[in-house]
Amino acid sequence: MQDAAGRIAELRAQIRRHDYLYHVLDAPVITDEAYDALMRDLRALEAAHPDLVTPDSPTQRVTSSAVAGQFAPVRHPAALLSLDNAFAPDELREFGARIARTIDSPSDYVVEYKIDGLSVAVTYEDGVLVRGATRGDGSTGEDVTANLRTVAPIPLRLREPLPGRFTVRGEVYMPFAAFNRLNADREAEGLPVFANPRNAAAGGVRQVDPRATAERRLRAYFYDILEASAQPPSQWVLLATLRELGLPVEPHARQFADIEAVVEALPAWREQRAHLGFGTDGIVVKLDDRDSQRRLGTTSRAPRWAIAFKFPAARGRTRVRRIWTSVGRTGVLTPMADVEPVQVSGITISNVSLHNEDYVRDKDVRAGDHVWIQRAGEVIPELVEVDVAARDGHEVPFVMPDRCPVCGSEVVRLDGEAAHRCQNPACPAQVQGFIQHFASRGAMDIAGLGPKLVDRLLQAGLIRDPADIYSLTLASLTGLERMAEKSAQNLLAQIEASKKRPLAALVLALGIRYVGERVAEVLAEHFGSLDAIMAASEEQLRDVPEIGDKIAAAVAEFFRRDAARTLVGKLRAAGVDFGRAVAHAAPGPLAGQTVVLTGTLSSMPRAEAEARLKALGARVSSAVSASTTMLIAGERAGSKLAAAERLGVPVLNEADLTSLLASAAAAEGAPAPTGEHRA
Numbered sequence: 001m002q003d004a005a006g007r008i009a010e011l012r013a014q015i016r017r018h019d020y021l022y023h024v025l026d027a028p029v030i031t032d033e034a035y036d037a038l039m040r041d042l043r044a045l046e047a048a049h050p051d052l053v054t055p056d057s058p059t060q061r062v063t064s065s066a067v068a069g070q071f072a073p074v075r076h077p078a079a080l081l082s083l084d085n086a087f088a089p090d091e092l093r094e095f096g097a098r099i100a101r102t103i104d105s106p107s108d109y110v111v112e113y114k115i116d117g118l119s120v121a122v123t124y125e126d127g128v129l130v131r132g133a134t135r136g137d138g139s140t141g142e143d144v145t146a147n148l149r150t151v152a153p154i155p156l157r158l159r160e161p162l163p164g165r166f167t168v169r170g171e172v173y174m175p176f177a178a179f180n181r182l183n184a185d186r187e188a189e190g191l192p193v194f195a196n197p198r199n200a201a202a203g204g205v206r207q208v209d210p211r212a213t214a215e216r217r218l219r220a221y222f223y224d225i226l227e228a229s230a231q232p233p234s235q236w237v238l239l240a241t242l243r244e245l246g247l248p249v250e251p252h253a254r255q256f257a258d259i260e261a262v263v264e265a266l267p268a269w270r271e272q273r274a275h276l277g278f279g280t281d282g283i284v285v286k287l288d289d290r291d292s293q294r295r296l297g298t299t300s301r302a303p304r305w306a307i308a309f310k311f312p313a314a315r316g317r318t319r320v321r322r323i324w325t326s327v328g329r330t331g332v333l334t335p336m337a338d339v340e341p342v343q344v345s346g347i348t349i350s351n352v353s354l355h356n357e358d359y360v361r362d363k364d365v366r367a368g369d370h371v372w373i374q375r376a377g378e379v380i381p382e383l384v385e386v387d388v389a390a391r392d393g394h395e396v397p398f399v400m401p402d403r404c405p406v407c408g409s410e411v412v413r414l415d416g417e418a419a420h421r422c423q424n425p426a427c428p429a430q431v432q433g434f435i436q437h438f439a440s441r442g443a444m445d446i447a448g449l450g451p452k453l454v455d456r457l458l459q460a461g462l463i464r465d466p467a468d469i470y471s472l473t474l475a476s477l478t479g480l481e482r483m484a485e486k487s488a489q490n491l492l493a494q495i496e497a498s499k500k501r502p503l504a505a506l507v508l509a510l511g512i513r514y515v516g517e518r519v520a521e522v523l524a525e526h527f528g529s530l531d532a533i534m535a536a537s538e539e540q541l542r543d544v545p546e547i548g549d550k551i552a553a554a555v556a557e558f559f560r561r562d563a564a565r566t567l568v569g570k571l572r573a574a575g576v577d578f579g580r581a582v583a584h585a586a587p588g589p590l591a592g593q594t595v596v597l598t599g600t601l602s603s604m605p606r607a608e609a610e611a612r613l614k615a616l617g618a619r620v621s622s623a624v625s626a627s628t629t630m631l632i633a634g635e636r637a638g639s640k641l642a643a644a645e646r647l648g649v650p651v652l653n654e655a656d657l658t659s660l661l662a663s664a665a666a667a668e669g670a671p672a673p674t675g676e677h678r679a
């Protein structure tokens with residue numbers, strides 16, 4: 001039988017390999033579920049063997065920062081230089097000509113995207129991440145190690161144990177998808193939105209609580225070595241070296257024979273930007289050969305061998321037709337500008353969000369104004385500027401309504417919030433928004449239930465809350481005007497299928513404040529069933545990795561509400577799948593574990609071991625299968641042990657079991673039960 005240390009080492013190696021395949025090579029070979037299962041096994045084994053946990057284990061990304069609330073200064077091993085800028089092809093040519101004056105026959109150039117994030121320096125000692133710092137003033141930055149550890153593509157350990165110190169420089173950024181989701185969540189929560197992904201990433205890296213950084217789903221690319229025992233001979237080899245070490249490198253970097261070739265390729269670089277999924281504000285052109293770089297040297301600010309070429313932001317000028325307020329599912333009022341349709345880098349824009357009252361005031365945008373619209377990183381439409389000079393006096397300033405434009409109830413702006421909210425939970429806009437959210441793709445995924453149909457069902461009095469969807473019948477649906485029997489049948493089939501959606505989808509569908517896709521996944525994974533989540537105390541919720549105080553409070557508060565309890569009761573009665581059952585209502589520290597016992601135990605009867613495992617939230621089953629998360633093998637274990645080894649199920653011995661029970665009981669805050677069964 002393999003010992004725990006060996007199995008732990010093996011699991012870590014597997015997880016690191018999959019991290020590398022996913023984040024560096026962009027070629028994952030297993031599903032997310034299979035990856036999660038490996039992480040789960042590793043967590044279980046580490047829970048049983050706390051002494052074997054090391055800081056570079058893949059389970060140790062979210063740790064607590066040393067000193068909350070302040071970041072210690074870090075002196076960089078070499079200055080994090082800036083770059084000179086070029087805005088026109090001729091300025092690039094001039095850069096090439098300057099180089100040719102010093103270097104007889106210049107080498108190739110390497111061109112990389114200039115990633116629009118924030119610069120960081122990450123240090124490895126003997127291959128293990130020991131420090132992460134912001135750029136700061138270039139020579140001294142801030143220690144943000146605990147936060148950078150949560151950035152998934154940054155390896156906690158390099159693929160080679162490079163002796164000594166090795167410091168790399170790169171850019172931490174937020175992909176557009178994560179940015180859009182973050183802003184949508186913030187808008188719904190009444191928090192000010194971020195103007196662009198760079199600000200959101202910078203704010204993320206400077207969070208006091210690393211769990212908050214983890215929630216931002218930041219990414220990173222590396223492009224320079226600041227400190228190493230040996231430097232690669234060229235930028236091109238440097239990028240390859242970083243990649244081999246397991247550090248993510250932006251994959252579009254290319255070599256060009258001379259500056260003219262770079263100039264020719266500019267339109268292609270620019271066109272490709274829109275498909276990257278993250279913000280770039282240009283490209284960086286670097287002379288490849290390192291000896292030549294050294295001969296050219298640097299100014300106090302920037303290297304002479306590299307230059308940034310900035311793409312002009314695509315802008316369109318148009319006119320604001322009107323400003324109106326939309327009401328979202330959480331009651332938040334969002335001012336929207338309808339504009340005369342305008343083309344900006346290939347798409348037609350006819351409206352843009354003005355986010356909240358403060359934003360409208362800051363921009364001083366009025367109905368009738370001429371404005372410039374820009375797409376952040378060529379993607380997200382944003383109103384950048386009002387052409388104040390073009391005003392003729394007929395422009396109408398926006399006033400936030402004091403009554404909800406949908407239901408007429410009072411609108412309030414809570415202290416500390418940027419948003420105004422309609423206070424009526426029965427507001428049709430809120431109900432409509434909630435049902436729409438419930439049926440949306442990441443949630444219950446009922447594609448046929450679009451906004452128009454939800455409206456009609458509400459009007460007809462057929463539904464009043466999301467659970468009513470499950471009492472729709474063929475007769476009630478075909479009773480609606482213009483509803484063919486075939487469409488009704490399709491819709492009913494989709495509704496039926498939605499009952500089997502995974503638990504994370506159901507948790508997301510409930511529309512709990514602060515519970516987006518990621519948090520829903522974490523809760524589902526940790527607790528295993530909706531009942532277990534509902535039964536969890538605020539403290540138990542807070543103990544879940546990645547769940548902060550704010551989320552824990554919101555989840556606990558949600559399930560205390562009568563309306564939520566009624567809704568959940570209706571969903572249960574309708575037969576919606578609430579996730580795999582756990583042995584007891586309160587989720588213990590072993591929730592989510594499926595344990596099989598085999599062989600003879602000497603320190604306690606098998607029944608006692610079973611009862612204690614169950615009391616801590618584990619499911620105990622009699623046969624080993626793919627869903628078994630650990631096998632506990634006593635003396636003379638036989639076929640179950642063989643089966644577990646064949647399936648790669650972690651195997652614990654009796655001593656492991658004793659320490660697992662003790663540490664799990666400690667985690668639950670209860671003394672380890674002695675003899676008495678608690679199940």
Ligand code: IVH
Binds near residue numbers: 171223224
């Ligand atoms: S090279 C000596 N390469 O752009 C090395 N910088 O405006 C100097 N940046 O502060 C930097 N992507 O934060 C380099 N591929 C890339 C980059 C990049 C983004 C940032 C970096 C720098 C800023 C300069």
